[in-house]
Amino acid sequence: MKKQQIPAKFDIRLRVFCEDPAFGKGIAQLMRLVAQKGSLSAAYKEMGMAASKAWKIVRRAEADLGFPLMESVSGGKSGGYSRLTPEGEDFLERYEKFQEEVTEAAR
Numbered sequence: 001m002k003k004q005q006i007p008a009k010f011d012i013r014l015r016v017f018c019e020d021p022a023f024g025k026g027i028a029q030l031m032r033l034v035a036q037k038g039s040l041s042a043a044y045k046e047m048g049m050a051a052s053k054a055w056k057i058v059r060r061a062e063a064d065l066g067f068p069l070m071e072s073v074s075g076g077k078s079g080g081y082s083r084l085t086p087e088g089e090d091f092l093e094r095y096e097k098f099q100e101e102v103t104e105a106a107r
Helices: 025-037 040-046 051-065 086-106
Strands: 070-073 081-084
Touching: 025 040, 025 051, 025 081, 025 086, 040 051, 040 081, 081 086
Parallel strands: none
Antiparallel strands: 070 081
16 A cells, blocks of 8 residues: 655745844734824724734834834824834835745745
């Protein structure tokens, strides 16, 4: 009887940090949603995350990395918004590309 080949599975946790492992899959997903929706509030709500947790992980990552990942303007007449800083956008793009390369190499 021939043994059936089952594809190998893998799980890779990719985190980038200087001292505290503060940047990984969760904050990358949050940032991607902020870039798409223009709102940190909409991003954390879609992820089922509390506002306090979202702000905590953003601030922790920014403190560890040494640069701002996003900027936010509170409501008012014209409404508020959140967007990635140029540094945050570049960092997220490089992180996602690195994640793709690592995943492809594991395959």
